[in-house]
Amino acid sequence: MLLAVLFQGIITGFVYALVALGFALIYNATKIFHIAHGALFVLAGYLAYSLSLLNLNIWVILIPTTIIISLIGLAIYLFVYAPILKRNGELFICMISSIGVMIVIEGLFTLIYGNQTKSLIPGALVTFQIGILSVSYIKIIIIILCAASFGLIYFYLNKFKFGKAILALADNEELAETIGINIQSTRYLVFMLGSALVAVASFFVSIDTGIRPDSAFFIILISATAVLIGTHGYLPGTIVAGIGLGIIENIAIYYLGTSWKNSIIFSVLIIILIFMPNGLFSKIIHTRGE
Amino acid sequence: MMKKRLLLYFVALCVLATGVACSSKPSKLDQETNQVKEAVSSTKTSQTETEPVTIGAILALTGPYAVHGSRHQQGIEIAVKEINEKGGINGRLIKAIYEDNRGDPKTAIAAFRKLVDLDKVPVVLTTFTGLSYPLIPIADEVKTILMAVNIQSLEFGVRSPWAFRIGINVGIDADTIANYATAKLELKSASIFHENSEFGLDGKKAFTESFTKLGGKILRAEAYDRGVTDYSTQILKLKNDQPQSVYIVGAPSPEIDLIVKQMAEQNFNTQILTNSSIERAEFLKFVGNAANGILYTTPEFNVNDPRIAEVIRKYATKLEMMDYNVALFYDSVHVLAEALARAGTVTPSSLKEALLKPIAYNGLTGKTSFNNNRDALKPVIIKTIKNNQFTIN
DSSP states (O other): OHHHHHHHHHHHHHHHHHHHHHHHHHHHHHOOOOTHHHHHHHHHHHHHHHHHTTTOOHHHHHHHHHHHHHHHHHHHIIIIIHHHHHTTOOHHHHHHHHHHHHHHHHHHHHHHHTTOOBOSSOSOOOEEEETTEEEEHHHHHHHHHHHHHHHHHHHHHHHSHHHHHHHHHHHOHHHHHHTTOOHHHHHHHHHHHHHHHHHHHHHHHHHHTOBOTTOHHHHHHHHHHHHHHTOTTOHHHHHHHHHHHHHHHHHHHHHHOGGGHHHHHHHHHHHHHHHOTTOTTHHHHHHTTO | OHHHHHHHHHHHHHHHHHHHHTOOOHHHHHHHHHHHHHHHHHOOOOOOSSSOEEEEEEEOOSSTTHHHHHHHHHHHHHHHHHHHHTTTBTTBOEEEEEEEOTTOHHHHHHHHHHHHHTSOOSEEEEEOHHHHGGGHHHHHHHTOEEEEESOOSSOSGGGOTTEEEEEOOHHHHHHHHHHHHHHTSOOOEEEEEEESSHHHHHHHHHHHHHHHHTTOEEEEEEEEOTTOSOOHHHHHHHHHTOOSEEEEEOOSSHHHHHHHHHHHHTTOOSEEEEOGGGOSHHHHHHHGGGGTTOEEEEESOOTTSHHHHHHHHHTTTTOSOOOHHHHHHHHHHHHHHHHHHHHOSOOHHHHHHHHTSOOOOEETTEEOOOOTTSEEEOOEEEEEEETTEEEEO
């Protein structure tokens, strides 16, 4: 029974990790606490649902959804954050503006779609049995594609010029500029990449459990928690933390019910930060001399 | 430095989340109450023998429940029209005064105060549990009848001698389905998956009492929260016990749709029992074939019944939709009219006394009779879903 719960937690964790990775990429590179990242998660789900009404193949919908959300992420940077930064505004102001963006987008969903949960595939998904656990094929695809996404991101960041530019920007913006990296272009790219990841995660969730308009805030809390626990600046740590949070959440639900979900997640955060203020992987960061 | 900034943002986010969760505007309520008090002190009204008999209605005319509020208002209006066409109440016309609660309890309270203090109504109609319960202490204080339509919690009338309720409640639902499950299906075990709310807890309590009284065994009761999309872990817990049936009780909401869908995905082989919360087109669309075989209770109400069909036909231009709640509001007004006519004087206490006597009116939802707890409970029937259609069992 506990194994089944663990498996459930891993699936949840992979999605959390993907969302958190997108958030971490943006925060590390730009230092902007992009709260609207949660709103993009919800927007992606409803966008995918709207496209599904055109009777397109479900997997085909993933492509335009990801592209559109990437562009919206970029637009948020261009029209909300960039003007603030250009006028030497504080990053804190960017965060406040981000809250405004999230509230507006959330309000829009509720106006258009009501509070009804929307799913890309109506009806129960086809499943197969592993012991007591029935696993839908989509859950297996989620794990595979999430893992593939992590690998692709790692590969891109470490082997490609623009990926390395993102890492350099995250490390030291002034130095990155000195060595000829175009800061603005890199920021555009990181917002698009981070938003693309959240779009993919949302797409999976929309098929698996459905999307609802009020989930934006929780998504941001999970993302920020994963970044803190996984050690700020260390992307693999964010991924591990995201998966860990998914497992902890499901174990908590199993023993205590869903009411305690958020309390348990925050308790874990507090306990880890008390004993390891720089997160679980701070020693790895130190070893790298960062 | 970056780490400190990140922590600062995180703390700010948590403070914001707490502020949103615990938001309350006492100062606005105080302002509204003061405005009502000022209005009362400067303007006195009373129901004289020549003026229309006024009743109050606090409805969700705007806000998240507005689609229901406007329909409820239509039900009241056609009843008022009918009564006035037949001469009114003892020669006086009847008139409904509407206040909008905007789907917010604090606004409902202010609206109730206004209807009682300013408009001097002897009775106020209301609906929705969360919007009606807060009015009970005030009804008690000002000794004005609060008539709640289709509040499904176990206790409403017992909370105040001025609180009346008309409709079905979760107790009737649970008792009916428990009886059917044990007598007809011979089910011996059940688990309960209830909404984590007063309504859900009432449902759990009622079903547990009924099912165990009939010889059944409750294996587990699990609470589900609103706002969650993944119930897989909790469903696994329930499935592990292998109950013959699962009683799902909660308000109509996307959560019930998700639960049923995810139960099917978990290949949870059990008889699902529930209430009329699933009787929605969105439910069938979302759940698909997994809905087939579900048994549920629903009010005994058929729009094809000749009497109901006649009302629908007659008021086709005034009625957006005739459903059970609309019919209850329609019947409530007729019941109040009969009681007011019998009472003679239009005061809350005389109306209260008249309501507790036998009522002759036989309405769209059947006869109405208030018991000692001031509940007029209506019958329910069992329906099922076959070939993705809601059908009588």
